[in-house]
Amino acid sequence: MRELKTIGDYLHQYRVEGRGVREVIQSCLDKSSMFDDKNIWIAKADTSFLEPYFLRLEGCDPASLPLYGVPFAVKDNIDIAGMNTTAGCAEFSYLPSEHAFVVKQLIEAGAIPIGKTNLDQFASGLVGTRSPYGEGINLFNPDYVSGGSSSGSALAVTAGIVPFSLGTDTAGSGRVPAAFGNIVGLKPTRGALSIRGVVPACKSLDCVAIFAQNCEDAGRVYDLCGIVDDEDSFSRSKSCIIPFGGTFRFGVPREEQLEFFGNSAYESLFWESVKKLESLGGIRCEIDFSPFIETAKLLYHGPWIAERYCGIKSFADTQSDAMLDVTRGIILSGAKPSAMDAFEGFYRLSELKKISDRIMDSVDMIMTPTAGTIYRRDEIREQPLALNTNLGYYTNFMNLLDLSACxxxxxxxxxxxxxxxxxxAPAWYEHSLLNVGAKLHAASGYESGLIEPHQPKTVVLAVCGAHMSGLPLNHELTDRGARLVEKSSTAPQYRFFALENFTPPRPGLVQVNEGGGTIEVELWEIPSEEFGSFFSGVPSPLALGSLILADGKVVKGFLCESYAVEGAKEITALGGWRNYLQ
Structure with missing residues (x-):
């Protein structure tokens, strides 16, 4: 069995290779055992727990469920029925009889939870080291932190044990460990995903976060569990957002406001990313970052710390000695702010949000480092609070200002x-951010997850229309030094349409669960440094995604937004664009 990293990889095993769910999940569990010394899990599912999931799926057509047999991991402050929820504290543990709302949605879509993952106790850190179940171990260098608080959920994806996982993100817990693990971390809009069945950190700010190998999978999971929950008072209905255009404005903090805490390597990499985003059609705009910085300080140095105490007050009042020292200090400090402090904090936040909203209105999005540096685990032990604060410099303001982030x-x-x-970006721009994020990730030339870092030279891209050899737009590849690697075809999981209003004519390729066909593609290698300028010229509704080939390989390629093929002529039966043109 070839390596399984993405949701598409797993679906291919079931729908094309015809493998059974027991065999595939067992391979996942076998791989997990290879990382037992990395403190990823608090509890792993055993065969008796998994049996009902197997029995349910064995009676279903793999094409009938969007996540059929796909394993996922869940941070251990999110409920899975029949598995203890500890929030990283054994004395707090309880056994839920129901799944958290988001977990339920994923299980109904066919996914299988295989365990509860480690975390900074009560989700109270960005480091991954504040757990009685062991410090999270960075898989690229064990001397360094994994990031937290969703340490185990990120590590499970980085290791390739599961293609996606759930974490939480109040102050950056769904983003910092993603950065330190070379994966995607989506922090949805506050209230986009239900928090019913989640142990609260700051309930009014908490978000369920999604870790994945790529932006496409993060978006897929977001859509499946982003359903309004009428029993969650913080759940919100999605707003309709117009996607960013081919040219977009992105804000970058003034140079003197950027903080890398002495990490010159991270500083260089950030400016390289700025240049890549410019090559993708972005227009850089310098912004005043000071209102965001001040907002960030409110989270732990303002009255919102009281909400952490409020969330587990009964336990904190009676069993505080069960907490780690650093966790106890943070949570019990929440008993100090007064009602007047709370109102003053809300007043100042309202002022800062007005200012930051004006800044956000001047751009389409902002781009920052996810973290300005990374620390060794021994450094964190020596300065647990100050260094943790540094890691939140670019993250702590997001939920207070009601932003979406990737x-x-x-x-x-x-x-x-x-x-x-x-x-x-502002609330509800998740898919717009994921679309740009996918292009930026591809432009880096690096694969996600646990890889051997080296400077990539080329990106392999599948094309299925006007960019194929001999067709009108092929020069956009050859002018950039791209070369044809091979001719191939997709797995039979796509529908093909002739799009209207394009000159020259172009097709739209849409991935489907059933009713698809095999479509002819060409695989081209394009120099990494040329990829950004190439993709900046690709118009909406075409977007970068992952294409599954007939041999099971997954490559980057053009996919079409499904709304754009309404009323378009379907040409799936012709098997390719050349056949249609003839």
């Missing part, structure tokens, strides 16, 4: 440590 991989230092950037 953390994407953006390269490696010469020492082989991952670096990531975060794209942020």
């Amino acid at each position: 953390a994407v991989p953006a390269g490696f230092t010469s020492e082989g440590l991952p670096f990531g950037v975060t794209l942020a």
Whole structure:
């Protein structure tokens, strides 16, 4: 069985290779055992727990469920029925009888939860070291932190044990460990995903986060569990957002407001990412970052710390000695702010949001480092609070200001440590951010997850229309030094349409669960440094995605937004664009 990293990889095993769910999940569990010393899990599912999931799926057509047999991991402050929820504290543990709302949606879509993952106790850190179940171990260098608080959920994806996982993100817990693990971390809009069945950190700010190998999978999971929950008072209905155009404005903090805490390698990588985003059609705009910085300080140095105490007050009042020292100090400090402090904090936040909203209105998005540096685990032990605060410099303000955000991989230092950037926009821009994030990730030339860092030279791209050899737009590849690698075809999971209103004519390729066909493609290698300028010229509704080939390989390629093929002529039966043109 070939390596399984993405959701598409797993679906291919079931729908094309015809493998059984027991065999595939067992391979996943076998791989997990290879990382037992990395403190990824608090509890792993055993065969008796998994049996009902197997029995349910064995009676279903693999094409009938969008996540049929796809394993996923869940941070251990999110409920899975029949598995203890500890929030990283054994004395707090309880056994839920129901799944958290988001977990239920994923299980109904066919996914299988295989365990509860480690975390900073009560989700109270960005480091991954504040757990009685062991410190999270960075898979690229064990001397360094994994990031937290969703340490185990990120590590499970980085290791390739599962293609996606759930974490939480109040202050950056769904983004910092993504950056340190070379994966994607999506922090949805506050209230986009239900928090019913989640142990609260700051309930009014908490978000369920999604970790994945790529932006496409993060978006797929977001859509499946982003359903309004009438029993969650913080759940919100989605707003309709117009996607960014081919040219977009992105804000970058003034140079004197950027903080890298002495990490010159991260600083260089950030400016490289800025140049890549410009090559993708972005127009850089310098912004005043000071209102965002001040907002970030409110989270732990303002009255919102009281909400952490409020969330587990009964336990904190009676069993505080069960907490780690650093966790106890943070949570019990929440008993100090007064009602007057709370109102003053809300007043100042309203002022800062007005200012930051004006800044956000001047651009389509902002881009920052996800974290300005990365620390060794021994450094964190010596300065647990100050260094944790540094890691939140670019993250702590997001939920207070009601922003959506996506953390994407953006390269490696010469020492082989991952670096990531975060794209942020107002509420409900998740898919727009993921679309740009996918292009930026591809432009880096690096694969996601646990890889051997090296400087990539080319990106392999599948084309199925006007960019194929001999067709009108092929020069856009050859002018950039791209070369044809081979002719191939997709797996039979796509429908093909002739799009209207394009000159020259172009097709639209849409992935489907059933009713698809095999479509002819060409695989081209394009120099990494040319990829950005090439993709900046690709118009909406075409977007970068992952294409599954007939042999099961997954490559980057053009996919079409499904709304754009309504009323378009379907040409799937012709098997390719050349056949249609003839």
